[in-house]
Amino acid sequence: MIELYKLHWSHYVEKVRWALDFKRLPWRGIDIVAFTKKEMQRFDCPQTVPLIHDTATGVAISDSSPIIRYLDEAYPERRLFPLDPVEREQAWQWMLRLDSTLGLYARRLGYTQVIMECPQTLAQLFMPNVCGGLFTRRGWRRLAAPVLGMMLTLRFRFHRNQQDGVYEALEAxxxxxxxxxERDRFLVGEQFTAADLTLASLLRPLRIVPHFSHHPKLQSLFVWQERLFREHGRDATFPYEDAIRAQRQRRGAMRGLVRWMRADGREGFDLPHDALQVARNDIHPVNRWSLVLGLPAYLKLRWFSGISWMPYVPAAYSGV
Ligand SMILES: N[C@@H](CCC(=O)N[C@@H](CS)C(=O)NCC(=O)O)C(=O)O
Structure with missing residues (x-):
């Protein structure tokens, strides 16, 4: 039995869930409290989510790509890595590069979009069970939203999206x-690998970011993603996608117009050209004093982010 410590909406967690389902391994999910992560403290490995504990071997391991590689080595049935060593290394490098670029920036922009359009959703994600679900009720949700929004803004630097050239780097x-x-069915070789699973999972938060979901040149990428979701029985939408879509339908508008888009902001990832050994992360520590800085950052993001409202139309690839 594999125990998966998770935040259910995390795109890194979805990578591991998908791998477990693909390999038909028995697993059980354990929802963690994001603020304390106390459920996983007994494991002697970096405390990021996802983390798995294999009860058969005693192995505990975090970081989605090493987790998937471990699963493929320990349980070789229904392989996710090619047998050919060159292709295998290619798949591995795709995973580490996507974890270190797409995964981080899509998380930033997905949360940014939630904060700009329906911040009350944050309480439903982070506090479903706090005080018996109090913060998922209407008025309380509104109260919790700015506090959670401030913490997340400081943790992942949403207020620096423009400065850091996030939209430009992701587009590039x-x-x-x-x-x-559009030319090849898969990232590596002629079959579905962990690299495809990584790309399709990590793209998910961008489905709520109109600059990407509605980009005419990216529709084929989302069609590719949807095909994989269908073929592998993945969830068509996550609850935060449904929440934001319902909000847009009610308002008839979405925050989609990125006003700046600099041609020179395209080098944002700054990764070494050599092979990567581990994935990068961008989590910054937040304490109660730094939270004082969170309020202006949060308010700026919510009201003066430089991303304007535009009429809501569904993305062409989804037709929803
Ligand atoms: N490279 C890691 C990234 C994992 C990661 O950053 N997870 C986030 C959740 S999406 C996390 O642990 N957040 C906890 C925190 O911010 O303390 C992976 O692929 O698993």
Whole structure:
């Protein structure tokens, strides 16, 4: 039995869930409290989510790509890595690069979009069981939203999206990927691998970011993603996607117009050209004093982010 310590909406967690389901391994999910992560403290490995504990071997391991590699080595049935060593290394490098670029920036922009359009959703994600679910009720949700929004803004630096060239860097990453996948069915070789699973999972938060979900040159990439979701029985939408869509339908508008888009902001990832050994992360510590800085950062993001409202139309790839 594999125990999976998770935050259910995390795109890194979805990678591991998908791998476990693909390999038909028995597993059980344990929802953790995001603020304390006390459920996983007994394990002597970096405390990021996802983390798995294999009760058969005693192995506990965090970081989604090493987890998937461990699963493939320990349980070789229904392989996710190619047998050919060159292709195997290619798949591994794709995973580490996507974890260190797409995964981090899509998380930033997905949360940014939630904060700009329906911040009350944050309480439903982070506090479903706190005080018997009090913060999922209407008025309390509104109270919790700015506090959670401030903490997340400081932790992941949403207020620096423009400065850090996040939109530009992601666009520069995704356009060639979309072109490649119009020619090839898979990222590596002729079969589905852990690299495809990584790309399709980590793209998910961008489905609520109109600059990407509605980008004419990226529609084929989302069609590719949807095909994989269908073929592998993955959830068509996550609850936060449904929440934001319902809000847009009610308002008839979405925050989609990125006003700046600099041509020189495209080098944002700054990764070494050599092979990567581990994935990068961008989590910054937040304490109660730094929270004082959170309020202006949060308010700026919510009201003066430079991303304007535009009429809501569904993305072409989804037709929803
Ligand atoms: N490279 C890691 C990234 C994992 C990660 O950053 N997880 C986030 C959740 S999406 C986390 O642990 N957050 C806890 C925190 O911010 O303390 C992976 O692929 O698993």
């Amino acid at each position: 990453l995704l356009l060639p990927l979309a072109e490649k996948l």
